[in-house]
Amino acid sequence: MQAALERFLKYVTYDTASAYEAQDYPSTPNQKSFAQMLAQECRQLGLRDVKVDDYGYLTATLHATPGYEGAPAIGFLAHMDTSPDLSGANVRPRVVANYDGGDITLDPEQGIVLSPGRYPSLTAYVGQTLVVTDGKTLLGADDKAGIAAIMEAMAHLLAHPEIAHGKIRIGFTPDEEVGNGVKYFDAQGFGVDFGYTLDGGALGEFEYENFNAAQARVSVKGVSSHPGSAKDVMVNAALIAAEYAMALPQGETPANTQGYEGFYHLRAQSGTVERAQLTYILRDFEQDGLQRRKAMMLEVAKRLNARYGEGTVAVELQDQYANMAQRLEEHPQVKHLALEAMAQLGVTPVVMPIRGGTDGAMLSTRPDGFPCPNLFTGGHNAHGRYEYLVAESLEMAAKVICRIVHLAAQAD
Known part of the structure; x- marks a missing residue:
């Protein structure tokens, strides 16, 4: 052959x-x-x-x-x-x-x-x-x-x-x-x-x-202003997006997991002061574990919205396969x-x-x-x-x- x-x-x-x-x-x-x-x-x-x-x-x-x-x-x-x-x-x-x-x-x-x-x-x-x-x-x-x-x-x-x-x-x-x-x-x-x-x-x-699999799209809304007069006015969406990423478990990424360990994977990111977006894939061998990861994505958004204002961070979740x-x-x-x-x-x-x-x-x-x-x-x-x-x-x-x-x- x-x-x-x-x-x-x-x-x-x-x-x-x-x-x-x-x-x-x-x-x-x-x-x-x-x-x-x-x-x-x-x-x-x-x-x-x-x-x-x-x-x-x-x-x-x-x-x-x-x-x-x-x-x-x-x-x-x-x-x-x-x-x-x-x-x-x-x-x-x-x-x-x-x-x-x-x-x-x-x-x-x-x-x-x-x-x-x-x-x-x-x-x-x-x-x-x-x-x-x-x-x-x-x-x-x-x-x-x-x-x-x-x-x-x-x-x-x-x-x-x-x-x-x-x-x-x-x-x-x-x-x-x-x-x-x-x-x-x-x-x-x-x-x-x-x-x-x-x-x-x-x-x-x-x-x-x-894996059980899902995708998450995280959208962040900011407020742009001249940096010279930005105090108490500017809301930097790109920085909030970075804060969101760092709030997730840093040991649960593809580079830190193997075998039956699941992860959060930041696949793509883009952003300006006005708007930013993060795209994640979530993976876990147990369905309960995938649900936990989805809940964590929503919880981080909730905490950031409490700090920066309701509607600043939105998370859209979509199941992919089981x-x-x-x-x-x-x-x-x-x-x-x-x-x-x-x-x-x-x-x-x-x-x-x-x-x-x-x-x-x-x-x-x-x-x-x-x-x-x-x-x-x-x-x-x-x-x-x-x-x-x-x-x-x-x-x-x-x-x-x-x-x-x-x-x-x-x-x-």
């Missing part, structure tokens, strides 16, 4: 960064162009029912092996967009064969180095093949590695009809990185019993629980298939919580959705210039897909 790497190297050359606050869907037109290219590739492979809808969702079908039409229908999903946090344009991937365990210079002019001293995960891949950036952009393994693994698995199954499987559906989504990946996705029309997202990291990672753990507990076979597939392939499962969310997390908790945990792809250090992919892990991800569908058909 070495072609998985070739697919990946092709896919990352497409700039598909999504955009925050965009009014269009998808948020950037390049995502839909990428979907059209992938659709053509699906048709060339021999997949059926290939469609790119008006929202940019690409779906396709691999029909069941004759005699296995009664096996569970399984979906495999990945997202086409890359994070807008760093440029995804003009990505120039570099393949590092037989990695020696040392520093990898990404950009010699800027002195940008991918080092195991800073990223110790590298030490696990000595002797393997890595794909790195040129230090100027992200790589796009999140989540074009997932797309490559799914496409390679479909190609393998089509080339080997002796591998029995039920109906398989693939789905590639836009705008996952900005929280809207399945906003318009027709989950019922997708027509599966359960699914898996390929949107994970290191070899063996398997995730079926995730923990999929309960839904997966109701469907244990979905977890069992993935764990058994990895075990048969000699992969040690690494069960861990998602410190974020996936399209699958949203689909798992939607009333019209389906159980959809998350599988590894071999990507590391997403959303930045130090992102890298392990080619052998990518190939194994494609093999795990093939083994899952075969096990599901046999179990039926």
Whole structure:
């Protein structure tokens, strides 16, 4: 399945960064162009029912092996967009064969180095093949590695009809990185019993629980005046916004938390004397914990309004997604298939919580959705210039897909 790497190297050359606050869907037109290219590739492979809808969702079908039409229908999903946090344009991937365990210079002019001293995960891949950036952009393994693994698995199954499987559906989504990946996705029309997202990291990672999530927009109104005559007149919205940020628990930020610890994350801020705005995302594995964080956001606003005047600070809260753990507990076979597939392939499962969310997390908790945990792809250090992919892990991800569908058909 070495072609998985070739697919990946092709896919990352497409700039598909999504955009925050965009009014269009998808948020950037390049995502839909990428979907059209992938659709053509699906048709060339021999997949059926290939469609790119008006929202940019690409779906396709691999029909069941004759005699296995009664096996569970399984979906495999990945997202086409890359994070807008760093440029995804003009990505120039570099393949590092037989990695020696040392520093990898990404950009010699800027002195940008991918080092195991800073990223110790590298030490696990000595002797393997890595794909790195040129230090100027992200790589796009999140989540074009997932797309490559799914496409390679479909190609393998089509080339080997002796591998029995039920109906398989693939789905590639836009705008996952900005929280809207399945906003318009027709989950019922997708027509599966359960699914898996390929949107994970290191070899063996398997995730079926995730954060409960909300977004908070904090708006601050000030009063501008000439600074020379501002005493008892000026109300500086930018300073009040800074005061608001510092009033939240400083130890509960992404840089200070791990594992099952939740956080408040200041994603963006802007401001002048007259007006300021803070945008937060709130995350907690427990629903009670998320409610506590939302209450804290409102409490800080209340305290500041008592000091500066009612209406100075306003907080708008919006729930985003929920923990999929309960839904997966109701469907244990979905977890069992993935764990058994990895075990048969000699992969040690690494069960861990998602410190974020996936399209699958949203689909798992939607009333019209389906159980959809998350599988590894071999990507590391997403959303930045130090992102890298392990080619052998990518190939194994494609093999795990093939083994899952075969096990599901046999179990039926």
